[in-house]
Amino acid sequence: MPKVELRVEFLFSAAHRLPFHKGVCFRMHGHNYKLLVTVEREVDPATGMVMDFEDLRLQVWEHALDRCDHHTLNDFLENPTAENIVVWMWGELAPKIPGLKEIVLFETPEYSVVYRGAGHGS
């Protein structure tokens, strides 16, 4: 069966401060984050789906976003840069979501990070 990438978009809000930042991000502030989660699997011939979009949505909220949305990220990440947040999310989601392929985290509409797991790239 063909492999297809399935992607779901999420929006959440969180507060953070960057304790090692030399600029204004040292101070507590917030972002409306956008998250794109991609799963790649073979299409199930019985359902015609990689997985149900709704199942992926529920799993991402349960395993990662419920900890983040309307919370202070410094409560569980020492230095919650976008890079550290996306790596933390990967660690939470990869064991639960077979075929997790890519996570993209937008901290602002212009600034984003992409992570595909430790085995990807050099």
Ligand SMILES: Nc1nc2c(c(=O)[nH]1)N=C([C@H](O)[C@H](O)COP(=O)(O)OP(=O)(O)OP(=O)(O)O)CN2
């Ligand atoms: N490589 C990284 N650089 C920066 C990060 C990061 O996580 N990784 N984070 C920040 C700050 O969190 C900062 O808040 C980023 O947003 P900012 O540039 O302040 O843009 P805002 O939209 O929040 O504010 P405006 O003043 O309205 O532009 C910095 N760098």
Ligand SMILES: [Zn+2]
């Ligand atoms: Zn910030």
